[in-house]
Amino acid sequence: MLINCAAYQSGKKLGDVAVEDISDYLAKPECFVWVALKDPDAAEMATMQEEFDLHALAIEDVMNGNQRPKIEEYGDTLFAVFHTIEIGDDGELVMGQVNVFAGRNFVLSVRHRTQQGFQDVRARCEREPDLLTEGAGFVLYALIDSVVDRYMPVLDVLSGEIEELEDRIFEKHGAAASRAIIEDLYSLKRRLVILQHHISPLVEAVGKLVGGRIPQICVGMQAYFRDVYDHLVRVSNVIDARREMIVTAIQVNLGMIxxxxxxxxxxxxxxxxxxxxxxxxxxxxxxxxxxxxxxxxxxxxxxxxxxxxxxxxxxxxxxxxxxxx
Known part of the structure; x- marks a missing residue:
């Protein structure tokens, strides 16, 4: 379904526009269109493909909905895939996928299985008109930065569980409680491995926007993408450290037994x-x-x-x- 469709010019919002009017705004100088979709059907994606001249392979990836994080170039259009990670009511990780098409004068974001939207990202961009003049490159950065920032609260929750389990290790308990601690530690390690599995490819993908041949859309935004890259590396390092802590905790628990x-x-x-x-x-x-x-x-x-x-x-x-x- 369509979440939002707005046109921007010279860093300022012109207003919400109808889908059938997108091509008219794309023809205006220094103007770009930002469209947001959630769980679209084939007809909606076909419309967007026609409006923005999107590659058929990228559309296929969007409809499949199970792609690894990546950033690819299709002509003048960047196609980015990254995963959102949320904690469900049962404590398990809930994975979503966000696909972003960034062209010379448009941004199309499509999210699947993601409860939290990106209204805050749109509001942030509109509060910074000087940066919004950079067009699609700044919007792409803002979307990736928002996804990466949402990793830290999830990691903080898992880190809190590690500390709680470490305290339980040194309490006096029976064999059943010791077994439960090992099971909880293994479950926590499994979730950290899943988290790393969804973050590591994004580190490599964002690295392409920092050094080497920079896509034309991202020219002038290297410092911002470098900041995102640094955050991703820090998150990845924290995950590795937490996994080592769990391995040590399991060994200590076995030693206590x-x-x-x-x-x-x-x-x-x-x-x-x-x-x-x-x-x-x-x-x-x-x-x-x-x-x-x-x-x-x-x-x-x-x-x-x-x-x-x-x-x-x-x-x-x-x-x-x-x-x-």
Whole structure:
């Protein structure tokens, strides 16, 4: 569906225009048209293809809706694809796609599966008429910059989850809770990998607008695209750092599990030793021999029990001092 269609001239908005009047404004000097679509059907895209003379392969990519982030040139028109990332109600990542056609005198943005629109980008551009005189190049920058800025809140949420899981690692809990922590850490790592998968290609794509042969539409805007590129590199580095933190957290959690198991083993060994000494003494006196010391002594039985109890008491305090009990 059509979200917005407006014409601009010399950095100022002329007004909203009808789709059938787009060609009239494209013919005006120093004038460009900015059209925004959301989940368009084939008929709407066919109309835009006719109005802006768009390449058929780019239109096919838009309709497929599952393209990796990229920036391609079709003659004098730039075709950019980048992904939006939002967090759903269930905590999972929701991926959207934004396609942008930027020509000499027009910008066409098409978004799929994206709840948040770009009205704020349009308002920002209209507040900066000096930059808006750059035309399609500035609008393309503003759209990419807005998408990149929306990555950071998502990354902040995931970073908060990492810190919460790190705190849980050092709490006393059972085997079931330890397993749940590992599952949550792995789920978090999986989401970071997905995030990196959608951001890394965009780093390479935007890099083409910074150095080397700059497309004509972007000439004069290199400093702005370099700023976006720096933000993307920073986001990518933060993701790598968070993934390393998760790997370390998993290793620490496994180490805590091993320590807990070691404590249990020591306690069981200590209790086994407390029972082993009386069992050994009772076993000796239970052997079928006539010449056993104190066998016929009147107080042999209580003395034997006393010796067992005394040894166990001594062992108990020794184990307690060693921290085994």
């Amino acid at each position: 091993s320590l807990a198991e070691s404590e249990v083993t020591k306690r069981l060994g200590s209790f086994a030793a407390l029972f082993a000494v009386p069992t050994m003494i009772a076993g000796i006196y239970g052997m079928n021999f006539q010449e056993i010391p104190e066998l016929h002594y009147r107080y042999g039985y209580p003395v034997c029990l006393g010796v067992m109890a005394a040894i166990d008491v001594i062992l108990f305090f020794l184990f307690r001092r060693a921290g085994w009990l």
